Amino acid sequence: MKFSSSTIANGVPERHFVHDDVPGILWLPAARSGPLVLLGHGGGQHRRAPGVVARAHRLAALGFAAAAIDAPGHGLRPRTERDEHFAATLRDLRAAGEPIAEDIARYNADLAARAVPEWRAVLDALLEVLGPRTVGYGGTSLGTAIGMPLVAAEPRIGAAVLGLFGSPGLHATAARIAVPVEFQLQWDDELVPREAALALFDALGSAEKTLHANPGGHAGVPRSEVDSSERFFARHLT
Amino acid sequence: MKFSSSTIANGVPERHFVHDDVPGILWLPAARSGPLVLLGHGGGQHRRAPGVVARAHRLAALGFAAAAIDAPGHGLRPRTERDEHFAATLRDLRAAGEPIAEDIARYNADLAARAVPEWRAVLDALLEVLGPRTVGYGGTSLGTAIGMPLVAAEPRIGAAVLGLFGSPGLHATAARIAVPVEFQLQWDDELVPREAALALFDALGSAEKTLHANPGGHAGVPRSEVDSSERFFARHLT
Numbered sequence: 001m002k003f004s005s006s007t008i009a010n011g012v013p014e015r016h017f018v019h020d021d022v023p024g025i026l027w028l029p030a031a032r033s034g035p036l037v038l039l040g041h042g043g044g045q046h047r048r049a050p051g052v053v054a055r056a057h058r059l060a061a062l063g064f065a066a067a068a069i070d071a072p073g074h075g076l077r078p079r080t081e082r083d084e085h086f087a088a089t090l091r092d093l094r095a096a097g098e099p100i101a102e103d104i105a106r107y108n109a110d111l112a113a114r115a116v117p118e119w120r121a122v123l124d125a126l127l128e129v130l131g132p133r134t135v136g137y138g139g140t141s142l143g144t145a146i147g148m149p150l151v152a153a154e155p156r157i158g159a160a161v162l163g164l165f166g167s168p169g170l171h172a173t174a175a176r177i178a179v180p181v182e183f184q185l186q187w188d189d190e191l192v193p194r195e196a197a198l199a200l201f202d203a204l205g206s207a208e209k210t211l212h213a214n215p216g217g218h219a220g221v222p223r224s225e226v227d228s229s230e231r232f233f234a235r236h237l238t
Numbered sequence: 239m240k241f242s243s244s245t246i247a248n249g250v251p252e253r254h255f256v257h258d259d260v261p262g263i264l265w266l267p268a269a270r271s272g273p274l275v276l277l278g279h280g281g282g283q284h285r286r287a288p289g290v291v292a293r294a295h296r297l298a299a300l301g302f303a304a305a306a307i308d309a310p311g312h313g314l315r316p317r318t319e320r321d322e323h324f325a326a327t328l329r330d331l332r333a334a335g336e337p338i339a340e341d342i343a344r345y346n347a348d349l350a351a352r353a354v355p356e357w358r359a360v361l362d363a364l365l366e367v368l369g370p371r372t373v374g375y376g377g378t379s380l381g382t383a384i385g386m387p388l389v390a391a392e393p394r395i396g397a398a399v400l401g402l403f404g405s406p407g408l409h410a411t412a413a414r415i416a417v418p419v420e421f422q423l424q425w426d427d428e429l430v431p432r433e434a435a436l437a438l439f440d441a442l443g444s445a446e447k448t449l450h451a452n453p454g455g456h457a458g459v460p461r462s463e464v465d466s467s468e469r470f471f472a473r474h475l476t
Contacts, residue, residue, distance in 0.1 A: 187440070187449075198436075201451070202425070210462070211425075211451035213439070224448070224473070228466070235462070 001125035009053070012060040019125050022118050023047060023076045024069035026126065027056040034063035035237035036130060038119065038157070040139020040147045041068060042164075043104070046075025055138065058230060064237075065130060069122055071146060072114040082110065101193060105167035108145030115146040120154055127156070134237040138229060140164035140184055141191075141218065148200075152176040159236035161229040164189065164218060166196025171203035180208040182232045184225055191218045239363035247291070250298040257363050260356050261285065261314045262307035264364065265294040272301035273475035274368060276357065276395070278377020278385045279306060280402075281342070284313025293376065293464065300468060302475075303368060307360055309384060310352040320348065339431060343405035346383030353384045358392055365394070372475040376467060378402035378422055379429075379456070386438075390414040397474035399467040402427065402456060404434025409441035418446040420470045422463055429456045 001019040003026075008014065015026040025047050037059050041049050047068040056066035070076055073083035086107040093100045123135065137160040139147040144165040151160045152173045160177075163184030183201045187194065201211045210232075214222050239257040241264075246252065253264040263285050275297050279287050285306040294304035308314055311321035324345040331338045361373065375398040377385040382403040389398045390411045398415075401422030419442055423435045439449045448470075452460050 185449075207453065208460075209453060210460075211423075211449065213449035213451070215445065215447060222446075222448075227469075231465075 001122070001129065010057045012057050019069075019122050020118070022069050022122060024067060024122060025056075026129075027060050027066040028130075029060035029063055029065065031063035032065070032130070033133070034065060035134040035136060035233065036065045036067065036126060037136045037138055037233060037237075038123065038150075039066055039068040040137065040143030040150075041071065041074065042140065043108070043142035044074070045142075046070050048075070055226065055229075058226065059233070062230060062234060064233065065133075067122070067126055069118065071142060072111050072118075082107075101166075101191065101196065104191065105145070105169060108142055108165075109167070109169055111142065112146045112149050116150045116153055119146070119150050123154065123156065134158050136160060136233050136237050137162075138233070140221070145170070148177070149173050151179065151181075159233060161232060163197070163212075164192060164221070166192050166198075166200045168196070168199070170200060174200055174203040175205045177205050179206060180232070180236045181206045181210075182229055183209060183211050184221055184229075185211060185213040186218055186220060187213050187215045188220075189218045239360070239367065248295045250295050257307075257360050258356070260307050260360060262305060262360060263294075264367075265298050265304040266368075267298035267301055267303065269301035270303070270368070271371070272303060273372040273374060273471065274303045274305065274364065275374045275376055275471060275475075276361065276388075277304055277306040278375065278381030278388075279309065279312070280378065281346070281380035282312070283380075284308050286313070293467075296464065296468060297471070300472060302471065303371075305360070305364055307356065309380060310349050310356075320345075339404075339429065339434065342429065343383070343407060346380055346403075347405070347407055349380065350384045350387050354388045354391055357384070357388050361392065361394065372396050374398060374471050374475050375400075376471070378459070383408070386415070387411050389417065389419075397471060399470060401435070401450075402430060402459070404430050404436075404438045406434070406437070408438060412438055412441040413443045415443050417444060418470070418474045419444045419448075420467055421447060421449050422459055422467075423449060423451040424456055424458060425451050425453045426458075427456045 003017045006015045047070045052068050059066045073079045135156050137157050141164040144162040151157050159180045161182045185197045241255045244253045277290050279290050285308045290306050297304045311317045373394050375395050379402040382400040389395050397418045399420045421439045
């Protein structure tokens with residue numbers, strides 16, 4: 001893991017790194033002993049999307065470290081032919097008013113297969129830098145398409161905030177998850193059918209899981225859910 | 239409104255009252271200017287059920303006043319022939335392993351028609367005693383069968399915690415509610431079909447409504463939801 005530069009925003013040091021060609025950021029608050037939360041960004045976003053940075057800063061205020069990396073084909077990562085093909089397909093389907101949920105699910109599964117080993121390698125390296133500590137994962141939409149197989153595969157992750165996603169292809173993976181999960185659902189999500197998201201929550205194997213559903217579209221998660229997710233992490237990681 | 243006696247439990251004064259033959263309790267913390275939360279008990283319970291008292295004490299710790307009354311046919315209230323008939327029907331259906339959701343919904347609608355005017359009269363009297371303040375309502379199960387028509391009818395109620403209930407007969411009433419609602423749902427509720435509860439949440443007219451679903455049966459709402467409901471009241475009533 002190579003740290004290239006360090007900046008400070010809102011009083012929180014941002015340490016930029018690259019690990020096996022994957023660019024990422026580590027937000028490390030003054031109280032350096034808190035849990036680490038891995039933050040997954042949404043589709044079309046990247047490690048430094050405003051929503052990711054805002055969550056990292058709020059976690060830092062609680063004494064939590066946070067880290068984000070660019071998903072394959074996102075941010076500074078090169079786009080493969082498959083990535084370009086998906087973007088074009090999505091554009092065409094949207095223009096034609098066709099349903100896109102299945103294509104998104106298929107592409108996201110493809111991204112997840114590439115992203116999970118990357119996250120696990122980055123986590124290895126981060127815990128070497130930071131020393132052992134409890135770890136959480138927070139990411140919705142694409143951040144859940146990637147995060148759900150990550151949480152299922154990675155025993156060091158002790159709690160996760162997921163949601164804004166649904167895909168029958170993930171049910172078996174969801175069933176293998178045993179750690180506490182807070183699952184966000186937007187009741188009027190224009191990208192994720194309500195039934196698909198409810199079914200994915202239902203499939204989660206965790207004895208302790210909670211569904212938070214609110215009115216509005218995919219991008220309309222209310223601020224109170226950000227507060228809630230922080231309390232969730234504080235409850236389960238500290 | 240006649241106050242008959244006053245006791246103190248956990249440092250919170252409990253003032254017992256009777257209003258038009260309806261017995262109730264007012265919990266009034268030292269900081270007397272906070273909001274008032276009306277607490278509805280569940281089926282077969284009463285104004286002083288342990289869950290009601292616990293919620294009242296926790297609200298008092300936040301500076302909130304709270305009040306509960308016995309629903310018709312509950313606690314100290316006389317049971318009518320209809321109440322007795324329902325209890326016997328429910329017992330028989332349960333013994334036979336028959337579904338009981340429809341009978342519960344029908345009986346609860348009957349109780350609600352009696353209880354809503356009682357709550358409104360008690361609220362009139364309480365606000366005379368306490369002086370004007372913001373008002374919330376919290377009650378699940380029977381507390382929602384009664385609470386939903388109460389919140390729809392009573393413009394002084396500014397926020398409500400409801401849930402553990404579902405009934406197509408309440409959809410039109412739910413649609414008239416415009417205040418913020420936090421709606422609790424137990425994912426494995428043995429008394430309330432999941433789809434019926436989801437449909438009742440869906441029917442709520444409130445622009446700001448949030449569904450909190452957790453695994454477990456009707457009586458298994460996790461402690462974190464009590465915390466959440468208090469934050470919800472604090473957010474919307476203060």
